[in-house]
Amino acid sequence: MEGAPVVCIDGPSGAGKGTLAVRLARQLGWHLLDSGALYRLVGKACLDAGVVWDDEGAVARIARSLDAEFDVVDDEVVAKLGGVDVTADIRSELGSKGASSVAVLPMVREALLERQREWARPPGLVADGRDMGTQVFPDSPLKIFLTASVEARAERRYSQLLAKGESVSLPRLLESIRDRDARDSTRSVSPLVAAEDAVTIDSTLLTIDQVLERVMSLAAARGLIGRLSG
Secondary structure (H helix, E strand, O other): OOOOOOEEEEEEOOHHHHHHHHHHHHHHHOOOHHHHHHHHHHHHHHHHHHHOOOHHHHHHHHHHHOOOOEEOOOOOEEEEEOOOHHHHHOOOOHHHHHHHHHOOHHHHHHHHHHHHHHHOOOOOOEEEEOHHHHHHHHOOEEEEEHHHHHHHHHHHHHHHHHOOOOOOOHHHHHHHHHHHHHHHHHOOOOOOOOOOOOOEEEEOOOHHHHHHHHHHHHHHOOOOOHHHHH
16 A cells, blocks of 8 residues: 555444544545445345345355446445446435445455555555455554444435435434444444544534534644655
């Protein structure tokens, strides 16, 4: 990864990682990896192929041959599967369930590990996920663990889904996020934990601009901003 510094942004669902990652990548002029979307795409591809999410071997085969790409449009990550925009599908509650289901499978995580590392190319990469700093890019010079209260995360997700015209129950969404937190933090492979050298930021009472400002300050303190002109 020489010449390609990586800023890792890990944390639970709904903490604001995606928005932060997109804005940070744009501010720095770096590449962007939405690792969570990769697992959502695997789940979607399995549904399309009629493969159940707990068939580890079959899911891993799909992960290895996944035809995935990302674009950024108006501060949003557009995910494509086989060249087709499937962003709305993978951002649904079913998409979240699929991602969480396939992410616990060791063979699937192994299949996607090297593919994620291939995103690290000059001038740099902003990697958004749950194990970016602990497993995928352990040598990253800046690791952020972005979190927020369960209630705040549920409210944010609720507002997002309503804005997209989806019918959703806030209490059910709150329960779903709690369940996912439990699954992600207790799974045997790459559990959701902050890296030992990560900077934890609680975004419950912060705006995205305030979070971005703090991360940019941290990047400058580590000499990452200067690498843009190098």
